[in-house]
Amino acid sequence: MKVLITGATGNVGLALLRALVDQPSIEVVAGVRDVDKDKAQFDELKHLECRHFDFGREATFDAALHGIDLVFLLRPPPIADIPRFFAPLIQKIKHSGITKVVLLSVQGAERSNIIPHRKIEKLILAHELEYIFLRPSYFMENLTTTLLPEIKALRTITLPSRNAQFNWVSVQDIGAIAANLMVHFETHKNQALVISGNENLSFDEVVQRLNRLTGARIRYKSVNPLRYYYLKRREGQPRDKVMVMLVLHFLPVLQGPPKISDRFQTIMQRKPILLEQFIADNQRHFLR
Ligand SMILES: NC(=O)c1ccc[n+]([C@@H]2O[C@H](COP(=O)([O-])OP(=O)(O)OC[C@H]3O[C@@H](n4cnc5c(N)ncnc54)[C@H](OP(=O)(O)O)[C@@H]3O)[C@@H](O)[C@H]2O)c1
Structure with missing residues (x-):
């Protein structure tokens, strides 16, 4: 094919x-x-x-x-x-x-x-x-892409997310399961599959984990949505991008913890990558 x-x-x-x-x-x-x-x-x-x-x-x-x-x-x-x-x-x-x-x-x-x-x-x-x-669900790789410039420049992650829980999944796992689903397309066709990791964690918990594992000293700052919007616009980020980031990171405050799906494990016959593993593999990004 x-x-x-x-x-x-x-x-x-x-x-x-x-x-x-x-x-x-x-x-x-x-x-x-x-x-x-x-x-x-x-x-x-x-x-x-x-x-x-x-x-x-x-x-x-x-x-x-x-x-x-x-x-x-x-x-x-x-x-x-x-x-x-x-x-x-x-x-x-x-x-x-x-x-x-x-x-x-x-x-x-x-x-x-x-x-x-x-x-x-x-x-x-x-x-x-x-x-x-x-x-x-939410990509672990956001820590090493979208959120990384602020981590590097200010040692902070500023988001309008309070203590909302996010489900953390690795892009590596998404690539792996997408490949598998293509090979076995006929078996899985005409379905919507939620692909999640096994951990729901708030940004506070993620930053604590990150600091413990790497020795980095990063702080999570939760701000209200309006302040987030003005902060990011003042940094020169495009309006559309700020709005998408705002919605993506504020909605979970209103929605409650995401559902954890077992689809990945059932299809791939292994557990999804844990955040600790991701942090260990990517620690160079978080150190000064
Ligand atoms: N971040 C999350 O937590 C999360 C969670 C669930 C779903 N998602 C979804 O995942 C998607 C993003 O995936 P990603 O992280 O792999 O994106 P990405 O790293 O930003 O890559 C975007 C890709 O699209 C290509 N592209 C951009 N504009 C294009 C155009 N006009 N024509 C052809 N190709 C174009 C880029 O190519 P160039 O190299 O040419 O720029 C690049 O290959 C989004 O739809 C997002 O909503 C994200």
């Missing part, structure tokens, strides 16, 4: 490419925005077929989808306008005769019609494609 991986240079995309290396039944095509640059930059892409693919440029869709059996779709964080970016793509997938889609969605997508991931899920359903919606 030939699969097109969108977002191949991102966190989940790279984890998925690494996991697919061991899957002889899958022929991988990476959809990237800059074939030459991305190939040179990432070892994982060097020996892969890379095709030019840009969600914002319909002209790239035909060649990228040619001969493909299954598309792994994700919503790049900067893309919020789903009808504009995803409706033409899903239509093109359907008209190309491709029947299978694995979508990286998010835990709780079903609870809101305004979450962009839910809008994409609905488009896929409306086009009667066979699908697997992967709905992961």
Whole structure:
């Protein structure tokens, strides 16, 4: 089976490419925005077929989808306008005769019609494609990506999250299970699967763990949503990004602890990675 991986240079995309290396039944095509640059930059892409693919440029869709059996779709964080970016793509997938889609969605997508991931899920359903919606919880890797600049500059994590519990899952595990689901697509198709880790922890607890394990001296600062908005805007962050971060980190205050799902363990026959393991593997990021 030939699969097109969108977002191949991102966190989940790279984890998925690494996991697919061991899957002889899958022929991988990476959809990237800059074939030459991305190939040179990432070892994982060097020996892969890379095709030019840009969600914002319909002209790239035909060649990228040619001969493909299954598309792994994700919503790049900067893309919020789903009808504009995803409706033409899903239509093109359907008209190309491709029947299978694995979508990286998010835990709780079903609870809101305004979450962009839910809008994409609905488009896929409306086009009667066979699908697997992967709905992961909160990525451990946020600590080494989105939240890292503040950790490095100020030794703090500032969020509007009070003592809310987040469920922590590793992107490595998301890549591994996405690869497995592609291989066994027929078994799992037409389902939405919540993929969580085994731990619900507040940011306070995470920072305590982080400091204990690495000797780093990082502080968690909870601020109210309005203050968070103004702080981040004053730092020069774009409005849309601040709003997404705000909603993502404040909603759990209102919603209560996330559900822990056993899907990962049942499908992968192993436990998901623990936060302690992630911190140990990534401690270089947290030290000065
Ligand atoms: N963070 C969390 O806790 C969490 C939890 C659950 C679900 N999610 C969901 O996971 C998704 C993000 O995954 P990620 O962390 O792997 O993202 P990421 O690391 O930010 O990667 C985004 C990828 O999308 C590509 N991309 C951006 N704009 C593009 C465009 N116009 N055309 C084609 N490709 C484009 C990027 O390519 P370039 O290299 O060209 O920029 C990159 O490969 C989001 O939908 C998010 O909501 C996140």
